[in-house]
Amino acid sequence: MPEVRIQKSEVRKKLTSALIGIVVIAIATWAGDASAMLTAKANHDHITIDFFYHGSTVSVKGLSEPGTDLVVKITSPEGHQLLKKKGKVGGMLWMNVGQLKFENTPNFYEVFSTRKIEDILSTEEMDRHVIGFPALAKHVEITPVENEAEKAKWFDEFVKFKEDSRVYTSSSGNIKTSMNADGKQEYFIMTDWPYQAQPGDYLVTVYAVKDLKVVEQATAKVNVEQVGMVKSLAGMAKDMPAMYGFLSIGVALGAGFGVSMVFRKGGGAH
Amino acid sequence: MYLYLPVALTSINILIPVGLGLAVGLLSGLFGVGGGFLLTPLLIMFGIPSTVAAATDSNQIVAASTSGTYAHWKVGNVDFKMGLYLLVGGFAGGILGVQLIKLLHAMGNADFVIKITYILMLGIVGVYMFIESLQSMRKKTNTVEEAKEEKESAVGRFLKSLPLQTHFVKSGITHSIFVPIVLGAFVGILAAIMGVGGGFLMVPIMVYMLRMPMHVVVGTSLFQILFTCIEVTFLQAYTNHSVDFILAVLLLLGSTVGAQIGASFGKKLKAEQLKILLATIVLAVTVKIVFEITLTPSLLLSQVGGH
Numbered sequence: 226m227p228e229v230r231i232q233k234s235e236v237r238k239k240l241t242s243a244l245i246g247i248v249v250i251a252i253a254t255w256a257g258d259a260s261a262m263l264t265a266k267a268n269h270d271h272i273t274i275d276f277f278y279h280g281s282t283v284s285v286k287g288l289s290e291p292g293t294d295l296v297v298k299i300t301s302p303e304g305h306q307l308l309k310k311k312g313k314v315g316g317m318l319w320m321n322v323g324q325l326k327f328e329n330t331p332n333f334y335e336v337f338s339t340r341k342i343e344d345i346l347s348t349e350e351m352d353r354h355v356i357g358f359p360a361l362a363k364h365v366e367i368t369p370v371e372n373e374a375e376k377a378k379w380f381d382e383f384v385k386f387k388e389d390s391r392v393y394t395s396s397s398g399n400i401k402t403s404m405n406a407d408g409k410q411e412y413f414i415m416t417d418w419p420y421q422a423q424p425g426d427y428l429v430t431v432y433a434v435k436d437l438k439v440v441e442q443a444t445a446k447v448n449v450e451q452v453g454m455v456k457s458l459a460g461m462a463k464d465m466p467a468m469y470g471f472l473s474i475g476v477a478l479g480a481g482f483g484v485s486m487v488f489r490k491g492g493g494a495h
Numbered sequence: 496m497y498l499y500l501p502v503a504l505t506s507i508n509i510l511i512p513v514g515l516g517l518a519v520g521l522l523s524g525l526f527g528v529g530g531g532f533l534l535t536p537l538l539i540m541f542g543i544p545s546t547v548a549a550a551t552d553s554n555q556i557v558a559a560s561t562s563g564t565y566a567h568w569k570v571g572n573v574d575f576k577m578g579l580y581l582l583v584g585g586f587a588g589g590i591l592g593v594q595l596i597k598l599l600h601a602m603g604n605a606d607f608v609i610k611i612t613y614i615l616m617l618g619i620v621g622v623y624m625f626i627e628s629l630q631s632m633r634k635k636t637n638t639v640e641e642a643k644e645e646k647e648s649a650v651g652r653f654l655k656s657l658p659l660q661t662h663f664v665k666s667g668i669t670h671s672i673f674v675p676i677v678l679g680a681f682v683g684i685l686a687a688i689m690g691v692g693g694g695f696l697m698v699p700i701m702v703y704m705l706r707m708p709m710h711v712v713v714g715t716s717l718f719q720i721l722f723t724c725i726e727v728t729f730l731q732a733y734t735n736h737s738v739d740f741i742l743a744v745l746l747l748l749g750s751t752v753g754a755q756i757g758a759s760f761g762k763k764l765k766a767e768q769l770k771i772l773l774a775t776i777v778l779a780v781t782v783k784i785v786f787e788i789t790l791t792p793s794l795l796l797s798q799v800g801g802h
Contacts, residue, residue, distance in 0.1 A: 274499055277496075278497075280506065309797045311792055319788050319789070319792055321797070382794070385795075389794060420499070458501040459502060462732070462736050462738070466732050469736075470731075474728050477555065477743065481565065481747070482565065484754075485561070488759075
């Protein structure tokens, strides 16, 4: 009976005591032939982004049946992404040579496992649950590409691009397990939550794995939200663009004149 | 200390934008360039999305050029009349340049044209300014004056034959109003194609084609850049929602101070020294772009938008 508990540690900055939290809503599910009830507890409602936000940490811990391996997958909702691709022009100059559309792709995709995914799950199971980059590669549609080899090449580049932005990662051996007094297996993982992860809802899925199959799974949601002035400014930029434009120009003009006055008084400018 | 940027959707150490703003503001006050051709790629390097970097850069240039224009105006180095004619031409050229870019995008070779235009314009301007400044520094003053007179007489006959001649008191020159308008339009077209303010093109054009004194060139260029960037900032905020107000404030904290220091420092340098310094920076940027397009990039994908 695995239990998923997502705990968000707080980031405290010098100028603020703002808390950054995580929403965890546990949903019990049935998987495979195992009958189990999942429970979860949330320490915080959600991750809040204020002016001093610089990322956070997310911990996932709970109980599982002894002898099961675990996979933790954190993803954002799937959508399509348009990116510029570089290619050689005239055999020697690297230029943007067009755009590629990546469909059925999450903006955020992190997978952690107790052991190497290929050692604990069959290819079919990985594909069925879209666990790991090879499975994601089959799940994603890329256009325009001429053949599978080209698709594979651009998917690799896509992962490199996302890893560079710290929103895609896949690693193993970082989920700690131990046996408790009741003979249950406790598991725990703490991972950095990158500040590059955009506001929105994220899905955390924990898979209990045995004999190359997923035998149980549990899901929870993590909500990342802008608050305070950050939210107000982002909203104004989108909903009142003319006023936002005038404000930006006004502040820039004011700052320019203001500094000029300071220098004038100080005799720095002339 | 880190601050979260609400439009760029990223967090940045505040020392980075303040420091970059200070450095670019210094160049702005010294040479009369906006510095977009330097700052935008640097912001992208520090993780700012390209569309936000370009738009926010325009916003901070408004502050830096206000500060710089004011500093130069106080010492009488802004030719407002010339600046207005250049603005009229630049505005018309900008509209034409945007249409040209649309056409190039439709033809599918916009990026190639932009990159090659960048390299050619920067390379030509940089090499010409560097050699000319070096020669001027070496030659005796009278020899330079003679050479200038010879050049002026060759081009001058044609320019003087143009209608609507007017005297620009601050610069001490006489031109047909069509000369700054056409040259402004030329820079406007290139600036629109290259996605930059065009200060590094406008400065050499004022020096070598309009024959304006270098110190008036810097102040007048900043005046012209100020209005161009006000327009660009508003359009970017209104149509693309890509101006990050917080990033702009951090940048302008540095750039406004830098522009004042630059304007003050510029007075202590001779015209030839200013030109050769600007030429060196322009050439360094050219070399950087050449490396960029010849060496295999680490990432073959990038965000849509920006330069």
